[in-house]
Amino acid sequence: MTYLGALVSDVALEFFSENQSDLTDFTLINEKIKKVSGINDFFANQDEATKLLNEIIEKHSIASEPDRREYGDFQTNMDLAHQVAKYSHTKNKEVEFVLEPTCGKGNFLLACISQFKNLKKVVGVEIYKPYVWATKFGILTYYLNNPNTIKPEIDIIHSNAFEFDYSNLAKSTEQFNTLIIGNPPWVTNSELGSIDSKNLPAKSNFKNHKGLDAMTGKGNFDIGEYISFTLLKCFEKHKGIFAFLIKNSVVKNLIYDQKRNQIRMSKSEKLNIDAKKEFNVSVSACLFLTHLNTEPDQTCVECDFYNRNYITNFGWYKDKFVYSVQDYDESSIIDGKSIFVWRSGVKHDCSKVMELDQINGHFKNALGEEVILEKDLTYGLLKSSDLKYDRTNSFRKLTIITQQKIGQDTTYIQNKFPLTYEYLNSHKAFFDKRKSSIYKDKPRFSIFGIGKYSFATYKVAISGLYKSTHFTLVIPKDCKPIMLDDTCYFIGFDDLKTAEIAHYLANSELVQKFLKSIIFSDSKRSINKDTLMRIDFEEAFLAADFEKAKEKIEDLEIHHWETFGKLVNERVAEQMTLF
Ligand SMILES: C[S@@+](CC[C@H](N)C(=O)[O-])C[C@H]1O[C@@H](n2cnc3c(N)ncnc32)[C@H](O)[C@@H]1O
Structure with missing residues (x-):
């Protein structure tokens, strides 16, 4: 060239x-x-x-080349391949057999050939013919340059990994100390479906999907997960190790499913790599390394690939799937049922009209229009990004609360609040455009996430969008409760001291440790109602100390503390609901 x-x-x-x-x-x-x-x-x-x-x-x-999206083609650079081979070597120096199920241009095979000195057999499988050639030429060049290195038997097979007979290969290699290494395609079956690809396993229900998904074999799964699972299962009785570069989500699924699958693997490690640097893709990925033919276990140690710094040990513990075994062990007492019902905030899907700024006593909507309204139906509104503080009674935005509960008739607005009605009605088209079916056949200007709880004077709130587990105490402004939007969760109180104690407990070391132990840092919207409903306030209260709470809560007196204790005492609370 x-x-x-x-x-x-x-x-x-x-x-x-x-x-x-x-x-x-x-x-x-x-x-x-x-x-x-x-x-x-x-x-x-x-x-x-x-x-x-x-x-x-x-x-x-x-x-x-022709569009290779369907092959999840991200070739591992030689340096990373060497590092992975080297790390695998520290775990098992006696490897005799190396298998790479989707070997691409063969960098892993080359790295293994130069790393492991006892190799007897090497097998690579690849669907794309030019890569098969690249692998063969690469290995040939290696041996031409290193003529005195021992030469294992090498098969580079042009085949579809989904059709290749791994069981047969497993049988014929069972005597070998084995390393299964590689980097399977990074693509999900639904992504493949969207580009009409055939690069899929024949109908698979390896994840034991139920119902229609099982019948059509269409439950969403990652191709890398399918290949990992298939190979782990086929070679679980081989002495040796398994080392794959895969997406973090795949590792999480493999460990999650381990409770059911009980694959003969243990001492699993997840070593996080920088996929942007290595593959120029924005995906969270790692090296997953596990030991085969061992008593199955269900946890995985997570570290940084480059400096090996410990991050966590996640997996099944005390029958729960947790992000940190250690933190969960120290805080599992909190894992129960919240006596307070966590709610999400107001939903209107009409921010252009329903969210207002207050400028010099006037309102301005997101269309830039000056708006004149009665103050009665306008409330301060906090979004996830506003919940940075420990305590707040200020807001940037306001919203119009058209209903006190879901489905309430809204015709009252016309008579009681003519300016508000005029404004809403003149922007009717924005409400009619709302796509969600929840608004269908509902009164005009309907909102959701609204109920008596929305008008609680004090709220302990948290963002559902961010990873922070910090709770903010929201107090009223000008005697009016402040609303939260539907990206936030909260519990509401009418008494300040009760709210302050709940807020104090939610931010206590023990509750924070518990939340961090069950929230996976890479999962989306991990702070949700289910997670929050697991906070047992009674246990949090019993573990807390009045004197320490007093240091944080102004004018806290023992009777406030005791009243709260009674409120969260499950037996007493149950009796109270009986009457
Ligand atoms: C993420 S790349 C990794 C390549 C190589 N393992 C490496 O680490 O450099 C995935 C490879 O899988 C190959 N591949 C995709 N679908 C395959 C299939 N059904 N059977 C065999 N190989 C496949 C692609 O051509 C590509 O080379």
């Missing part, structure tokens, strides 16, 4: 292909070039780098 009249050698071309993503930022590629050759400022500007990038894409890049 030539570039701007100069011939680019194969070695140089390979270097640029490998570092292709860095060509989008010429300072990055310049840094790499300086590192390998000492040359300063190889590219003078981004244009020069982009020109080369385009040449590579046209002539050599996998991106110029």
Whole structure:
């Protein structure tokens, strides 16, 4: 290939292909070039780098191949492959047999061949013919350059991993100390469905889906998860280890399903990698390493791949699936049922009209219109991003509360609050446009997430959008309760001291430890009603100390504390509901 009249050698071309993503930022590629050759400022500007990038894409890049999205194609760079092989070696030096089920260009196989000295057999399977060739040439080159290295029997097989007979291979290799290594495709079956791909296993119900999903084999799963599960199951009786680069969500599922599957694996490790750096993709991924042919266990130690810093030990513990076994062990007493009912905030799906700013005594909506309304139906509104403070009675936005409970007739607004009615009615079209079926056949200007609880004077609230487990005490402004939007959860109180104690307990070390122990840092909307309803306030109260609470809560007296104790005492509370 030539570039701007100069011939680019194969070695140089390979270097640029490998570092292709860095060509989008010429300072990055310049840094790499300086590192390998000492040359300063190889590219003078981004244009020069982009020109080369385009040449590579046209002539050599996998991106110029037919759309390879369906193959979840993210080739592992040689450096990472070596690091993974090296780490696997620290866990098992005696590996005799290496299998890579979707070997791509073969970097893992090459890394293993140079790392493990007792190899007797190597098998790679790959669906894409050019990669099969790349792997074969790569291995050939290695041995030409290292003629004295011992040579195992090597099979690079052009085949579909979903059709390949692993059981047979497992049988014929059962005597070998085994390493199953690789990086299966990063794609889910529903993503494949959306591009009409056939790169799927024949109808699979490996996740034991029920109902229609089971019948159609369509329950959503990751292809990497399917390949991991299949190989773990096939080779569980082999002495050896399993080391796959996979998405974090796949590891979580494998450990979650381990309770049911009881695969003969244990001492599992999840070592988080930087997928942006390694693969230029924004996915949370890791090296999952586990030991085969062992008494099954159901937990997994999570660390940083690069510095091995310990993060957590997650999995099944005391019959619960937890993010931190240690924290859960120290706080599981809190895991019960909240005596207070956690609610989510107001939902209206009409922010352009229903959310207002207050400017110089006037209201302004998100359409930029000045609005004149009676104050009666307007309430301060807090969103997730407003719940940063420990205690608040200020708000940036206001909202119109058209109903006191779900489904309430809204015709009263016209008579009692004509300005508000006029405003809502003149923006009727915005309400009619709301897509959610919950608004269908409901009174005009209906809202949801509304009930007596919404008007509680004091609220202990938390954001459902963020990872923070901190609770904010929301107190009224000008004697009017403040509302929360539907991204927040809260419990409501009419008495300040009760609210303050509940707030104090929710933020106590023990409750915070409990929440952190059950919330997985990478799951979306992990702070939800189910999680919050597990907070046992009675246990939190029993574990708390009045004197310490007094330091935090102004004017707290013992009778407040005792009253709260009675309120959260389940037996007393039950009796109270009897009468
Ligand atoms: C994430 S890449 C990893 C490649 C290689 N293991 C590595 O780490 O560099 C996934 C590989 O799986 C291959 N692949 C996708 N579907 C496959 C299938 N059904 N059977 C075999 N290989 C497949 C792709 O062509 C691609 O090379």
